[in-house]
Amino acid sequence: MPEKNIDWKNLGFDYQKTNKSYISIYKDGKWDDGQLTEDNFIKISEASTSLHYGQQCFEGLKAYRTKEGDIQLFRPDENAKRMQNSCDKILMPRVPVDKFIDAVKQVVKANEEFVPPHGTGATLYIRPFMIGTGHTVGVKPAPEYIFRIFVLPVGSYFKGGLSPVNFVTTEYDRAAPNGTGAAKVGGNYAASLEAHKEAVEKGYADCIYLDAKTHTKIEEVGAANFFGITKDDVFVTPKSPSILPSITKYSLMYIAEKILGMKVEERDVVIDQLD
Ligand SMILES: Cc1ncc(COP(=O)(O)O)c(C=O)c1O
Structure with missing residues (x-):
């Protein structure tokens, strides 16, 4: 699919809604199959542990367009494993590595036209995250969780090339x-x-x-x-x-x-x- 008509060279690091996000729900001790969604809002209990006790974690990785026009991810398995470590640390359920990678691929594919052209310095930023949900007022792990991924095109981190900063x-x-x-x-x-x-x-x-x-x-x-x-x-x-x-x-x-x-x-x- 051709890239979208975006001013790739002047992109910053700002949120924009893209075609689809990914969502999977953990309930009764297991993850559902997960699916793509056009809805970029999440409706959760006001008593979610992620809102009060910081029971949440996230990841950040990028998809790159090659010279040939293909799309490549940089070591998504490492992000999957790091997210598992984050989950272990704050008592959240792990997302299996294969499920994580499959979800990343699904959401990147669904937003292919937002993957910037090669040579612009811009990339597709991928933000997987997990939040504790359900009704919990006491300080304890949540009964339910949401694992989501959204993506957005972002500009080159170093505008004007590599220059020293203080x-x-x-x-x-x-x-x-x-x-x-x-x-x-x-x-x-x-x-x-x-x-x-x-x-x-x-x-x-x-x-x-x-x-x-x-x-x-x-x-x-x-x-x-x-x-x-x-x-x-x-x-x-x-x-x-x-x-x-x-x-x-x-x-x-x-x-x-x-x-x-x-x-x-x-x-x-x-x-x-x-x-
Ligand atoms: C605190 C912190 N340290 C280091 C990194 C760099 O990690 P990575 O190279 O995996 O992007 C990040 C970026 O996500 C970060 O937030």
């Missing part, structure tokens, strides 16, 4: 050492809003989170993992239980080690030791 450290913590930092749950992002706002107000692109215990070691850079390459070509990235395992970062580590033959170190990165 970051500033923050006094705030996005996650505690034994908390939910390694899970992609909304609470971590709520905790990052104030730090991000203050960094932007000071003229920085985003903030650098340090470890919550000692405030000396780099954890994450905004909503991204940190890595650096030393003068002697070692790929260095922080290791911590409160970092979200970035699929991009682990892919780069693989390329660095297995293809480029570089040494890779996942270890403490003390901010004062950076040049």
Whole structure:
């Protein structure tokens, strides 16, 4: 199907309704078959755990148009597994990896015309998420869940190519050492809003989170993992239980080690030791 008539080069990261979303419901201990829907609203109980206690998680991945016009996903199995880890952490039912990948494929296919042309820098952003639903007032896991996926075309993250940006450290913590930092749950992002706002107000692109215990070691850079390459070509990235395992970062580590033959170190990165 030809691409839609959209100004691909000037897309930002803003919501727009596309043709169809995917929805699957978990009830009585099992997932239904799932289906595509044109409805981009969700009707749930006002007493849903996702609304009050943050029992929800999400993922983010992209579909790319190749030079030949095909559509490719980048490692959706890794997003499926990471979502399972997030679900485990906050007592939500796992979506099987095959079901997750099949759902992503269905929704991308149904929105094929929104996958931007090759060479524009734009991509189709895919947002799978799960929310606790049903009537629950007490602090406990929900009786029912909704797994949904919507997609939207988004612009190139780096407008005008790769150019350096400045970051500033923050006094705030996005996650505690034994908390939910390694899970992609909304609470971590709520905790990052104030730090991000203050960094932007000071003229920085985003903030650098340090470890919550000692405030000396780099954890994450905004909503991204940190890595650096030393003068002697070692790929260095922080290791911590409160970092979200970035699929991009682990892919780069693989390329660095297995293809480029570089040494890779996942270890403490003390901010004062950076040049
Ligand atoms: C907190 C955080 N860290 C890291 C990442 C990067 O993860 P990935 O490379 O899997 O997109 C994201 C992006 O989703 C994020 O939100």
